[in-house]
Amino acid sequence: MQAVDVSADALAVPDLDAIRSAQVRIAAHVHRTPVLRCRSLDAEVGAELYFKAENVQRTGAFKARGASNAVFSLSSDEARRGVVTHSSGNHGAALAYAAQRRGIPAFVVMPENAARVKQDNVRRRNGTIRFCAANVEAREAACAAVRRETGATLIHPFDDPRVIAGQGTAVLELLEESPGLDAVVAPVGGGGLLSGTAIAVKSIDRSVRVYGAEPVNADDAARGFRSGKVEPLPAATTIADGLRTTLSPRTLGAIRAHVDAIGTASEEAIVRAMRMVWERMKIVIEPSAAVPLACLLEKTVDARGMRVGIILSGGNVDLDRLPWQA
Amino acid sequence: MQAVDVSADALAVPDLDAIRSAQVRIAAHVHRTPVLRCRSLDAEVGAELYFKAENVQRTGAFKARGASNAVFSLSSDEARRGVVTHSSGNHGAALAYAAQRRGIPAFVVMPENAARVKQDNVRRRNGTIRFCAANVEAREAACAAVRRETGATLIHPFDDPRVIAGQGTAVLELLEESPGLDAVVAPVGGGGLLSGTAIAVKSIDRSVRVYGAEPVNADDAARGFRSGKVEPLPAATTIADGLRTTLSPRTLGAIRAHVDAIGTASEEAIVRAMRMVWERMKIVIEPSAAVPLACLLEKTVDARGMRVGIILSGGNVDLDRLPWQA
Numbered sequence: 001m002q003a004v005d006v007s008a009d010a011l012a013v014p015d016l017d018a019i020r021s022a023q024v025r026i027a028a029h030v031h032r033t034p035v036l037r038c039r040s041l042d043a044e045v046g047a048e049l050y051f052k053a054e055n056v057q058r059t060g061a062f063k064a065r066g067a068s069n070a071v072f073s074l075s076s077d078e079a080r081r082g083v084v085t086h087s088s089g090n091h092g093a094a095l096a097y098a099a100q101r102r103g104i105p106a107f108v109v110m111p112e113n114a115a116r117v118k119q120d121n122v123r124r125r126n127g128t129i130r131f132c133a134a135n136v137e138a139r140e141a142a143c144a145a146v147r148r149e150t151g152a153t154l155i156h157p158f159d160d161p162r163v164i165a166g167q168g169t170a171v172l173e174l175l176e177e178s179p180g181l182d183a184v185v186a187p188v189g190g191g192g193l194l195s196g197t198a199i200a201v202k203s204i205d206r207s208v209r210v211y212g213a214e215p216v217n218a219d220d221a222a223r224g225f226r227s228g229k230v231e232p233l234p235a236a237t238t239i240a241d242g243l244r245t246t247l248s249p250r251t252l253g254a255i256r257a258h259v260d261a262i263g264t265a266s267e268e269a270i271v272r273a274m275r276m277v278w279e280r281m282k283i284v285i286e287p288s289a290a291v292p293l294a295c296l297l298e299k300t301v302d303a304r305g306m307r308v309g310i311i312l313s314g315g316n317v318d319l320d321r322l323p324w325q326a
Numbered sequence: 327m328q329a330v331d332v333s334a335d336a337l338a339v340p341d342l343d344a345i346r347s348a349q350v351r352i353a354a355h356v357h358r359t360p361v362l363r364c365r366s367l368d369a370e371v372g373a374e375l376y377f378k379a380e381n382v383q384r385t386g387a388f389k390a391r392g393a394s395n396a397v398f399s400l401s402s403d404e405a406r407r408g409v410v411t412h413s414s415g416n417h418g419a420a421l422a423y424a425a426q427r428r429g430i431p432a433f434v435v436m437p438e439n440a441a442r443v444k445q446d447n448v449r450r451r452n453g454t455i456r457f458c459a460a461n462v463e464a465r466e467a468a469c470a471a472v473r474r475e476t477g478a479t480l481i482h483p484f485d486d487p488r489v490i491a492g493q494g495t496a497v498l499e500l501l502e503e504s505p506g507l508d509a510v511v512a513p514v515g516g517g518g519l520l521s522g523t524a525i526a527v528k529s530i531d532r533s534v535r536v537y538g539a540e541p542v543n544a545d546d547a548a549r550g551f552r553s554g555k556v557e558p559l560p561a562a563t564t565i566a567d568g569l570r571t572t573l574s575p576r577t578l579g580a581i582r583a584h585v586d587a588i589g590t591a592s593e594e595a596i597v598r599a600m601r602m603v604w605e606r607m608k609i610v611i612e613p614s615a616a617v618p619l620a621c622l623l624e625k626t627v628d629a630r631g632m633r634v635g636i637i638l639s640g641g642n643v644d645l646d647r648l649p650w651q652a
Contacts, residue, residue, distance in 0.1 A: 034360070055608045275645060282381045282641035284608040315608035319601060320651065 013195060013254045014165035016203035022165040023172055026068040029101050033057050033170070035177045035309075038281045045296045046304040050178040052170055055285045055315025059121075061242075062170050062193060062313050063094035063157075069166030070155045071098035079104045081151035086110070086139045088118045089242060090314055091157035096127030107152055109142040117318065158192030159248040168196025174309045175201070181208055182306035185292035187313050188212035188221045188262065189243035191251025197311065198258035211301045212255065212262035213292040215239075215270060220246045222262040225255060239267055239323050242288035242314065263301035265294035271323045273297055277312075287323060289313040339521060339580045340491035342529035348491040349498055352394040355427050359383050359496070361503045361635075364607045371622045372630040376504040378496055381611045381641025385447075387568075388496050388639050389420035389483075392518060395492030396481045397424035405430045407477035412436070412465045414444045415568060416640055417483035422453030433478055435468040443644065484518030485574040494522025500635045501527070507534055508632035511618035513639050514538035514547045514588065515569035517577025523637065524584035537627045538581065538588035539618040541565075541596060546572045548588040551581060565593055565649050568614035568640065589627035591620035597649045599623055603638075613649060615639045 082105030099106035111134035215238035274290035408431030425432035437460035541564035600616035
């Protein structure tokens, strides 16, 4: 059990200015992704849907935004010593990408049994992998060791104002491209994307609703939103592997301050929503990216009759094992 | 054995004016699809690739263009009696779509054992299915019967100048959006898309090369291109199910007159190219749409160093059975 740090620094979040600065800082390193429409999905939901396609973002996920903002925010002294993280998923690949763009070392700590494709995603971008045993203590010890040896800066996947500011840039583009939205829905795992999204949206127009979308099998954010505490997530069995993470005090605070509600989706609805997007929009999205649409289909986020922006968070999926193939 | 009709009418093809007229005629009924780029595929091929994403076209394939042009070219007298075809694939669905847009009946003849999804694609658009035995004679007899009963106009999937003109509109958009292309590659099955593409491109700029791309397992167009005759295709075993068709004298003539070369791709390369597009571009394309990239990878179409337009012909694929899953 770790003590929870609730100092001002541990709760600091970026404001709209910081998100706008991030947008400028990362502009050369990320795509301005398209906003897609699909009439037949509009008809399913009974709303006008505007999909921000971060599945075609560099590295295949919005994570390139936060990682790039963090890496390019470092002083040249800090940068020279590199960056380190223990996320082996989309953030790990994104951090390696951003470090490669800046020409600095990236260290990614991952368990010895990490999937081949995750290892490749880091190595392909010249990242260095440090293996550790598959538990939290080993992971944190390995991170600490890298920092001692190299002086690298830890870039947390979501509990970092620079990362949150970067993630918030996606919705800035969405609002510019699709004026007049009534609501925005983003998936929530650790809460970096949802925090950045909510801060940006509410700072621009308080009347636009912001919803989180979460698997019912990993509903710590929905519980924490009600209780005001970081809620534990004993065994997240969801297929939405990007969302098997609990909030931090920082992201919980931002979400309680700026988000209107959090909907939850069943595993069945997530798979159905993912398949609908593949079939009707002809795009590849990962399970986590399907959770907002799944919430709309199950009406745990009710946006009927509205103009709704949806962050399609990523498109990294194992094409050998699709979730609708038992 | 049928006699081959080589009368002037059977060889007539549209000119650039007809393709431009088609563009105006169908504008309200088809999407102007995006042109996509992918640096990592550029690097694989050693060329700048411009992908015209007809996988996100209405009905999921470029076929909506030709079918719409044919249906909206009919006089109101003809239209009232409806349209009929014996293609149960993308053209059948596209014809039902176009007929629905004009508010007229569409009859689609298909074998009794046609896949459920093909039946649904027609019925969903209010098309009427006429089942027949699974052979050419039964199919043609069923078409003839529909025409006798209803007076419906036969809209052939490719051997029709109106259809060819419609298919040629995709490359008009591609050339507008991506000026300075050195070459364009389109898949070739019956040859409607390739004919329309080649006529449009060469009429606008003779210096732009036009290549056909075909599975080596269904290489009748490559053989016919050399021999000058419609070559038989005994048993097309290719995974690219949209390309298991022979040319007609009309499309062969247009292709020999306007196409620079036809490349062929192995089944292995088609599957590899399809998967690369899914993984790196995060879009869903069908096997036929992957054949141009497969030819570039196998260098049977050599476009290294060029700016190359590629028609991604469609995105209708059975998500329960992907070709890389043995």
